[in-house]
Amino acid sequence: MDLVLSADQKLFRATVKGFLEKEAPLTRVRELADTSTGFDRDWWSRAAELGWTAMLVSEELGGGSVSGDGLLDLAIVAEEFGRGVGPGPLLATNIVLAGLAAATDGPDHSHIVEALVSGESVATWAVYEPGGQWSPLTPGLTAKPGSDGFVLDGVKDRVELAEQADLLLVTATTEQGLTQFLVPADAAGVSVEASRSLDLVRRFAEVRFAGVEVPGSAVVGLVGRAEPLVERQLQVAIVLQSAETCGALERVFEFTTQWAFDRYSFGRPLASYQALKHRFADMKTWIEACHATTGAAARAVQDGAEDAAELVSVAKSYVGSRSTQILQDCVQMHGGIGVTWEHDLHLYLRRATVNRALYGTPEDHRLRIADIIAPSERKTS
Template identity: 35%
Template sequence: MSDLLYSEAENDLRAAVRSLLADRCDAPAVLARVESDTPYDQRLWASLATEMGLAGLLVPEKLGGQGATHREAAVVLEELGRSVAPAPYLTSAVIATETLLACDTQDETVAELLGALAGGRTVAVLAVPLSAAPGAALSGTVRADGNGLLVGRITGVADAAAATVLLVPAQDGLYAVETGADGVSVDALTPLDLTRPLAAVNLEGARGRRLAASADAPVRRGLLAGAGLLASEQLGVAEWCLEEVVRYTRDRKQFNRPVGSFQALKHRMAQLWLQVVSARAAARNAADALATGATDAPLAVALAQAYCSRVAVRAAEECVQLHGGIGMTWEHPAHLYLKRAKSDEIVLGSPGRHKEAIADLVDLRGPR
């Protein structure tokens, strides 16, 4: 059985990422960013992707990456979740990277893209709706016309505005399309979570480089890894909310007593703590299953998503409610965590969708 405890190297990685985010991505900085027209901090991304080499954690060393595993990437996503950082790490360094790794890495174009991603020179995004679950049948909205040019529209694509390359699943394969190419336009949408912008991608005779003859297997691998490591981001959101509400209720006084000393609130926070601990176990199990290539990885991922999604939302709701009036204001960052948690609840499949996947995987279908 695998050891789900954090290794010394993983704890060192956590400390380094947390220190960087505390310096560059504290709550006032995130609030200011989401109110501007440029939610992404390019300096922060350069530090994460290039200086620390985190964009290449999942890329083998022979292709220019760090040759690490999903466990290390999960630690990074926990810290990004704790700070609700507006960075395209999940979409580029995890989903797009895993999609490319499922292609023929001996192909010059694939190897070149992986090297550029690992070095932080390129941000790539898989052009599918963010709500697409692993294994879901994606409708063929993109096709190649008679001249080999791509035509179609994909809505709800996360971080497309930050991408330089789009990985486009089409009816006849997987293509790499540069966002600045002729026939490509990215229209911003209004998302619930302003720290993870959404967009509609329009392809009107765009030329792309074909990466694989079929997009099914690469997309399936990318979405599975994304869903599994999304649980670690949700864990980070829940941990911050729990720590913040404990801190606040310890300092806030009513009737000359800390409000955290009231029994009813103690019980609510204790119950939340138990749920967060269980979410940590589920998220770590999913990351470890992906890292080791376990045969039951799809089950571990579905279980983590079905549980961690709900815990993140519960923690964010408790954080807002137990802060009282200040928790309802725009100036306090609690609303950022609630919006991220609610948005993540339907990212890469809803909890209900993942419960259905669990039922199918263990052959325990419910009544119809």
């Protein structure tokens, strides 16, 4: 992230770091891996008290941030989460809050926002569908007019922490076009089934909607006008995801470098072999570039800059592919221990691989960039 932080941001970072090191060290993450839920709700409430759910929300609704640039502050939290492969709905809830905060037209959801900010409720974005790649604008799930609002039918999958969430932000196709609904996870007709998840603590699930009736007040923003909100949520998702990956890379690179100093072969440390030194130099360069592009995307989204969509896709294109390459190289540097369950490397590799795949792959985002720089040949779907 940004090299230059204010004194307040530095203090904030130290608080986040201290909390995570004390309350969610890797030993705890491994314990949570064996639980059915992946995170602890009480723990999340205490995390929310530190402001981790408040930063994308206006002060009137109980929000606020350290620097006034909420997304930049939140990216600091995400980076620390990455350093420790933190559990919990930091990304999931904040992505939903980003959408709710941006939906200034349409039904009032302020009571829900307040419950999410306080940590009392947890929400998640239901946007993927079974067998589908990243195509958020054309959901197969439908919302048809019902007696008192809408009736939702369809299936979502790869829904983060759906088993733990109280609310689902669901993308749907209505007669008027793309629309998002806030649906209570316990509504009649909603069924959640856990999927196998690559990340040990950030779980995913499939959610079925069978004739789920929701009132008109469940709409987020305006009916048929969800596209800008989806774009906003995507932008926030990529910034937080990339910041988290940067934190993971930073931490793994630290302990891999240390390993290179401590591990001896043929009477000399690994760090003395030029063939390996050069790979460390490459990784260092790539990690700095990951920070640079994530910081630039965060700033652009924070400022609502004209090129925010482009810079978000630039960041995903770069961080998505470089991160897994760097982590696999770190596995190689460790030798056989790097592919064992007992070593922590796989916790990071799992997180980075999930982040690479989620909310558009680097390849998907390269196509988005092409649509910006060569629009006349854009494929119209």
